[in-house]
Amino acid sequence: MNGELVVWEAGRLAFDRLQNRLQRRDAGAHRAATERPAHFVVFDLLRLSGTDTTGWPHRRRRRTLPPTAPGPNVCLASSC
Numbered sequence: 001m002n003g004e005l006v007v008w009e010a011g012r013l014a015f016d017r018l019q020n021r022l023q024r025r026d027a028g029a030h031r032a033a034t035e036r037p038a039h040f041v042v043f044d045l046l047r048l049s050g051t052d053t054t055g056w057p058h059r060r061r062r063r064t065l066p067p068t069a070p071g072p073n074v075c076l077a078s079s080c
Contacts, residue, residue, distance in 0.1 A: 001065075002044035007036045 007017040014036070021032045045053050045061040053061050 001042045002046050003040050003042040005038050006041050007038050009036070 005018065007014045007021065009017055017036050018038060021029070021036060021038060024032045042065060043062075044058070045064050047053060048064060053064070056064075
């Protein structure tokens with residue numbers, strides 16, 4: 001899967017909050033993760049059961065994405 005790490009704030013992407021989180025270490029990193037959790041937004045499928053899907057049309061790859069998020073901090077671009 002291909003996607004991007006994001007932080008949401010008031011229903012919008014907060015790129016500056018993500019940058020701030022990436023620079024934190026130790027207790028500051030833990031506090032930032034608690035206050036502003038990051039999520040991996042999946043928007044493309046690059047492999048499926050060992051098959052390279054990069055030659056498929058983008059629409060087909062998007063339709064093939066799993067219908068539900070595979071983890072607690074992962075969401076599909078169509079369902080975030």
